Amino acid sequence: MAPAKNHKKKSSLKSSVSSSSIDRGPKRRFQNRLLKWYGEFGRDLPWRRTSDPYRILVSEVMLQQTQVDRVVPKYHEFLGKYPTLLDLAAAKPDDVRKAWYPLGYNVRPYRLHSIACEAVEKYGSTIPRDPAQLQSMKGIGRYTAGAVRSFAFNEDAPILDTNVMRVLHRVFLGNGDPKKKTSRLWAMSEELIPKGKGYDFNQALMDFGAVVCTARKPYCLFCPMRDFCQAFPVEIK
């Protein structure tokens, strides 16, 4: 009788090390395939051709409420009129509201203007990168703060808008109401970012939700995640 050694556990690394709610395999597959997909199919959008935090902020506030196709022309027009943070801060609020038309949700141009003023007064005419400072400003919630941090400052900061929520919920959770799992999805969004790649990964997430994993009629047959997606195939209504 061979005195077999007792291995209680093969590897403590496997399941309990990090408080991760996502398994290694799916996590790495998702990261790799998403970034690959983005390299191939990612969109060329104007705010991806600048590193000016002000311009990225403008784009994010516009995108909060409006689809990309409607934002693009207005983004150029608005920045033609207010090319810098200082230009916007110096403007009259009502002129900013007029420059916003017809994007809708008209409280937002006022807030964007007040953010510009506050940045000039309190933060040395720069957009702050600190999440608490960002979120202290009216008009910047957790999503927009994460977007500014990752897209303007290259930080590995998580984002969660309804697109990202839908994608992560479908791929990793499957059924149920995503809105009831908001805090868990925030944690997942953070956990999934490959170190140092917050910018590309988050941009990729947004594109993927907008192009493949759409709210209605998602393109599951072209989806690189379909072999492990918990929601595949999403029923078409």
Add this chain to the structure above:
DNA sequence: GTCCGGAAGG
């Protein structure tokens, strides 16, 4: 007509 959507305010 119905759905969609960030942030604020209730």
Add this chain to the structure above:
DNA sequence: CCTTCCGGAC
């Protein structure tokens, strides 16, 4: 937790 804001897509 729920509603409001505003315009467009379907």
